Structure formats: C-alpha cells, structure tokens
Amino acid sequence: MLTKTPDPTSPRPRRIGALQARVRTALCSLLPAMLLLGAAAPANANTLTQNVSWTIDRAGTTTKYRVVAYGDSIYAGYNGSTLNAAKYAAPTVDAEYLSALWNADIESIRRAKSGAVAADIYNNKIVAEKSYMQASSTRAVTFEMCGNDGLQARTAFKSQTGTCDYSGMDAGVNSCKTYVAAAMDFINANAYAGTKVKVISNLHYPGYAADNVQSSCKDATTGATVNLQSVFLPKLAKMNYWMCEYARQKGFQCADNFAQYMGADYDSNGDGKVDSEALRYVAGDSEAAYLTRITSTLRATLRDANAHFVSAGSSYDYIQSDDTHPTYSGGTVTAGLFGGTTGSGAPRYTSFVGGKSPLWNQYGHERMGWAVSTSNPSAP
Template structure:
C-alpha cells in the first residue's frame, strides 16, 4: 500500500484554492493542469475522463509547483480502468483560486477541446468553493452592522454559473460521452466557524454565530448543484453528505448519517435546507474527523482546514507547468467496488463517489 502524504502547515490559506500570499509575484489564481493515464497491463484501448474545476480537483497540497497525483478524478480513472479493462486518461483542467465564473469562462469554455476528444467518456466539474470562502472571509472582516449581501452574491453567482456550465457541457462534450457529473461542496472549517461575528445584526443588535449564518448559504448552493444536475442530465456527487456525515447512525433515526444527509431527487429547496440546517444538523461533523464507525475516524481535510487529504505522491502542477504522464494502477481489482483506502482520505472518498456513476462499459 502506498505511503500517505504527510501534512504541512499552511497558515496563509485564503480559499478553496490558494491566496499565494507567500509568493507576491504571482496572481491569486494558479493553473494546475495534469494529465495522468492509468496504464493497465495488457490493454490497448484508452479512454478519457475530463475534470474541470478549482483547487479541489487540482489536488492542491499547499504548493505552487506540485499537486496530488491521485486527486479525485484520477482515483476515479483508476476505478474505471479496472471496470473497462482499459487504459484511462485523467485530464484535470483546473485553476486553484478560481471562482465559479472563472472556472466556467477560462476552463470549461476556453478549454472545451479536452472534452471534445473522441476518447472522452466522462466529463465532471466542481466550482463555487472560492465564491463561498471569499464571501466568508469578507464577512468575517466586517465590523459595525453586518452586511449579508456578500453571501447572497456568492449564492447567486454559484447558481448562475453551475447552470451555464451544465448547459455548455451538454452542448459541447463529445457525443459519445457516457456520463456527466458535478461534485458539490463540503464545509471546510465547520468547527472553526462556530464563533461569533465581529459585526452585529441590524435587527437584533447582537453578534451572529458565523457557522449558523454560513451553513444555510452553502446548503442552498449545494441544493442547486444537485437540482440542476437532475434537471439537466447530470449526476451529482454529494460530497457534503459523504464528508460531513458519519458512516454510522449516530442519532438513532435508523439511517446512516452520511446517507440521511444526501440530496433527494425532486425535493424542494426549503425541504433540503430544513433537513440539513435543522432536523439533521446535530449529525454534522467537521471533516477533519470523519467517523467511519462509532469508534474510528479518518482525517479528510489537510492542515489548511480546507483541502481534501490524499494518498500517494505528487506531480508537477503550477508555476512551472503541468504534468503529462502515465503509470500502473495502484490497485488492479476492487473488492465490492472499493479500494482498501476508499474511506481513509478525502480524495479517495470523492474519487470512489465519482466512480459510482461510471458506465459499465466504455463502448
């Protein structure tokens, strides 16, 4: 089994991507593009998984020059390689620090050629994390009377560009693409946000609990990711439920927490928000301590309190260009459709979730 990557401190983080405050000569966004092929022994056919997004799909690890080799899309490619008995190329076209409009315009639209290749079988994207975290940062810096418009703007922008991205992918992806997937947001810093704001509410005159203010916003963003997916022919990977909910029934309601928290196709926004922020709020847990059972846990979040943990080595991605390479799969078969570490790292969990929507055949 590969050795897990150790964590390193990154105190200057400013979003789902990076603020790069330690490198003032570069901008606050960074292209981190990787093409890695799972080279399966004895196969000749090769298919492609295309992933667009920000630092989550990039496999950001705190570096401006490298990223995780096995971020979620490449984990997915490894599963699909075994399922299809073929080589699978994981193409990650990502921009760490990018808000939803940036991912849409400068990755999905500007780099549409990657999903137009005839080898493409899966197209997936994630966005909106930086919209939310930049709004959170802005809100945390407020004094005087709280201005909630920054959160509303983040929600509106997310909703707009998620819909645009799906429509564009539906129109431009290779006709032989088998499945299209969006991945929604986990809540980084869930425990850290359980503090009072510096600003005061205009109606009550009291400071507000920041987690109580941010949770409904991220919940509404996640709802529309999954609801638009239902409407527009996409699948929705519910990272929020799988990261923030334990893998056992902690409240005795007869449901495993991570399953109970999932978006239900066709439910209303009001119903979903009420479940997550009310009925099931007590089952939410910070993903730094994801309970895989009542007595054991795994850390899904790096020490920056934002980005998913990963297993294995890194590849060049960032200031000095990206990586195009190939290598043998870490695992050649999967008992029960899962590798041995599927629930031990954030990227492994997300990659397994993506693989659940993989078509049984690439033909």
C-alpha cells in the same frame, strides 16, 4: 479509538540531482514573483493554474478512454505548493475505478485553477478549454466550482464590524447558481457525443468547527452578534442544493461530497439511517425541504471533516492542515509555476471488492473519487 492519517503535506527528504538543481535555480529567480502572489490577496483568492494529465496504464490492454475534469483547487489536488499537486486527486481516483470496470487504460485530464471563482472556471477552463472534452476518446466529464465564491464571501463577512451585511454571501450563492447551470448547458452542447456520464461534485464545508464562533458585526434586527457557522451553513446548503437539482434537470449526476465528508458512516442519532446517507440530496427535494434537513433536522449529525468517523470509535482526517483542502494518498506530480505533468503509471489496485478501494474512506480525495465513481456506467 480515534485514529487520524498523517498530513500528506509533511516534508520528506529529497535527493538533489541535476534536474533538482535547475529547478532550485529557477525557483530562486521566481521567488520575488511567488512572494507577490502570496501577498496579493488572501490564499483563497489567489489563482494558480494546475493542469495534469495522468493515464492509468492497465496491463494487457491498449484501449484508452478519457475522463475530463474542470475545477478549482479541489480537483487540482492542491496541497499548498506552487510547484506540485496530488497525483491521485479525485478525478484520477475515479479513473482507477473506470480502468478496472472497463478493463481499459484511462486518461485523466485535469484542467484546474486553484483559487478561481465559478465565473473564472466557466469562462477560462470549461469554455476556453472545451477541446479536451471534445476528443473522441472522452467518456466522462466532471466539474466542481463555487468553493472560492463561498470562501471569499466568508472571509469578507468575518472582517465586518458594525452592522452585518449579508449581501456578499447572497451574491456568491447567485453567482454559483448562474455558472453551474451555464456550465452544464455548455458541457451538454460541447462534450463528445459518445460521452457516457457527466458529474458535478458539490461542496464540503471546510472549517466547520472553526466557524462555531460569534461574528464581529451585529445583526440589524437583533442588535447581537451572529454565529458564523449558522450564517454560512444555509448559504453553502443552497449552493449544494442547486448543484444537485440542476444536475437532475440537465442530465448530470451529483456526487454529494457534503454528505460524504460531513456525515459519519454509521447511524449516530439512532434514526435508522447511516448519517452520510441521510444527509444526501434526494431527487425531488424542494430547496426548503433540503435546507431544513441540513440546517435543522440533521444538523446535530454534522461533523467537521478533520475527523470523519467511519465507525463510532474510528475516524480519518479528510482535510489538510490548511483546514480547507482534501487529504490524499499516492504522492505528487508537477503542477503549478513550472507547468503540468503528462505521464502514466500502473493502477494502484487492479480490482475493487464491492466497488471500493481499500482507501476509499481514509482520505478526502479517495472519498470524493469514489463518490464520483458511483455514477460510472458498466461499459464505455
């Protein structure tokens, strides 16, 4: 039976106190600016800083280590709000796993900018805010980027009429490769010397099912419209390949979120491999071999992450109602126009059977955080 988790962005009743009244007053004064933000460009082109520091405060220990995460709206835990974000976005989920593994408090530092392209994240987060990963408590550094390079190129292509121009998407791929490599080099040169693990998260394909339509433009060679999904998938696959390949070359681990989101957790095609495992980047793959596997050989096993199948008869919704951002559990924290949250709380789970929380495959952020955690070293 097909099952789906509730949309975490659905409104909940709130009690209005003095603090909420002040926030409401401030919101009213900021409303014109917020409207301008929304009208300035498509949603995926806006930028909104959403920094959060949240510590997993484990009972019986005062030892504290730090996980630093740089990225865009994905690591930010964006949920459509300009005021808050998911408390347990993927980096903080990873912090829970580390807390249990190391029996320590783990400080999850998220330096994120929703809507930012790769160049922006590299220059204004990773480079400009390098001090966060230079702290002597840092043991893990992770980043993700390029999603907005792809989304903006996709939006521009969808609006085309006449003859199709593919150059914008190619530029997005090239920019992604440039800044992913630069980010890894910079982190290698600047992260605290005692850092134990460095991880990049690659991209899921938001709107995969919705893109299975024809373009408004026509291909110059065939004179016919093109299937949007078939145009975008190889571009995304190239980005993902180079994220994982550069990771192999430069001493990073690669959390393959494309495989985790887009492939079922059972063998749907009878090839003897669980789909989500079969889709993963394999160290030593050539770009051509990886693209063939994703866009041709295993193309039929790809599924929109709005219904991620954990078995042949059961699925969970990994994508919020905006058809882009991951679902989450555990509430929200202040992040956005009114600044960020610095806080702490007890872990939701103090131990993990088989290295997996009870929610590991039920929400997008839980799945991504688990994928990042699989590279965690046994000791700090």
